[in-house]
Amino acid sequence: MPELTYAEAARIAIAEEMRRDPDVWALGEDLGRGGVFGQYAGLAEEFGPERICDTPISEASIMGASVGAAMVGTRPIVEMRFSDFALCAVDELVNQAAKARYMFGGQARVPMVIREPIGIWRSSAAQHSQSLEAWYTHIPGLVVVAPATPADNKGLLKSAIRCDDPVVYMEHKNLWGLAGEVPEGDERTIPLGAARVERAGTDVTVVSWSRMVQTCARAAATLEEEGISPEVIDLRTLWPWDRERVMESVARTGRLLVVHEAVAVGGFGAEVAATVAEELGAPVRRLGAPRIPIAYAPPLEDQARVTDEMIAAAVREMA
């Protein structure tokens, strides 16, 4: 299996899907030059400027035009550059893309993938660092995906492109350079809505997604040395989320910790924890960022981070 970075895996997924379906195209700022993170490198050379479409800095138009283009049968990949910038296009996503099928009584389909890079990325401050995935899980009509590994970033992105629902696809900016084994082949897709066990364990179920999966795995390795065995589940898709996998795990371990980089208040961890508490009555805890904007200065920025030490400490208290 070849080793690829998270960014390369996504680029290959797009190239494969664009070769197999002429209706797939991508649009966003600076895509012709490979995208701000290089995640579209080389695609304009292969597919041309119509299908790797450079756009003005008009987020509402990038999103809104994609809704119209999807309605007439194309399959746009919408690059928002930062999830923070996608807030300029919330009407187009929430009121239009997510609602069109329903409010027109099933007449419309809006197959689009909205790439919204999330996460803290050193000294990018309050408008380039947010993790806003919970907002979109709240909106009926959207699928929300947050891959944690290079292999998942290929397989899940391919599934998202093939999906007829609008998919908010949130890659973590700090993972672009993460390398890992990625299966080759056009049909190596990963189903949306299926979680993955990052690390099997018996004592505490730790549910996470995106970059925090790596942090949880590091904490779990430390805890194993202390004789505590956490099971780390990477949710991968936040909506619809794999309740069955989580419930099965918590039924065995008897306790749940949810960890995410997003602000803890109103985060998706609250939904997972509440669902587990309602269904199993198991003790639950959440770890997320304090309710502060993300600062610029490294020591201040670090106050918004969830660390492996914090995760390990929480698990120790629960175990």
Place this chain on the structure above:
Amino acid sequence: MTAGRNLDTDRFFAHYATMQRIRAFERAAIRAAREGLATGAIHASIGQEAVAAGVCGNLVRSDLLLSNHRGHGHTLAKGADAGAMMRELFGREGGVCGGKGGSMHIADFGVGMLGANGVVGANILIAAGAAHGVHMRRSRSADDRVVVCIFGDGAVNRGPFLEGLNWAAVYRLPVLFVCEDNGFAATTRTEALTAGPGPKARAESLGLVAAEVDGNDIVAVDALARDFIAAARAGEPRFIHAKTWRLEGHTAADKGAYREAAEVEARWADDPVARCEALLEQAGVESRRLAGARDAAVREMEAVFDEARAADWPAVERAFEDVLDTTAARNAAD
């Protein structure tokens, strides 16, 4: 108004019949709201029928249309079934959107009507994108569809107006934008809150060929729409500023206390339906034939009103359909 014996009476009789059908539909819709049968807001387009008939009358069925919250007239003129539309307003089974959209989200994809929109100006971007999709597919197949987007004067003060017109011009998309200016942004006079020389100048500043037209003059609207739709079809986006006037309230519940009765009365003298009727009479169309078209429209809409009232509610299970296909599923390979 251009009048006289040279008028293509068949063409304008067809527009006249469309305008009468819109007027009768809107009257029935207002009645439905006042009788509590249409449970949501009804934004009627009485007084604006010439824009709908003149623009949409120049489209073919496969062409695409995006409309705004005041979209019944556009939708009818694009060929949607009045019965299915009225059932939608009533929220009943057999409504064109299954009772899930109502008046503000009226749509009939079967006739290329891709939806009215409850958010002012949002349709501009969707229209630009539909045209972008058509444009992309042209390289692979002979797709000569044009997209028409009709929005109100209030929309010119929203960001999507700038972004969408720029987008259409930059990518040279097959789209015609029509600003149907009825004088009011909800219940406020648009001119009071709109700076600069107006929508046409704004469109021209973005490189679009644009024109103003008396939106109550069916002959002028028809001629301009015909020219501009042909240009747009060829990849030259166009912009029309059609000046008309909303003769009824913002919604069926709005009594319009913010305008004088004398002003409304004066505006009724410029009623586009009456103007079209006078024009056809002048051109030699028998008044009996004109009255026949009006009466037929009224009878048709009374019938669809009665049918809608008699229709069932949608099955409650429908509330849970058409949300998402994606379901949580265990990864078989995992």
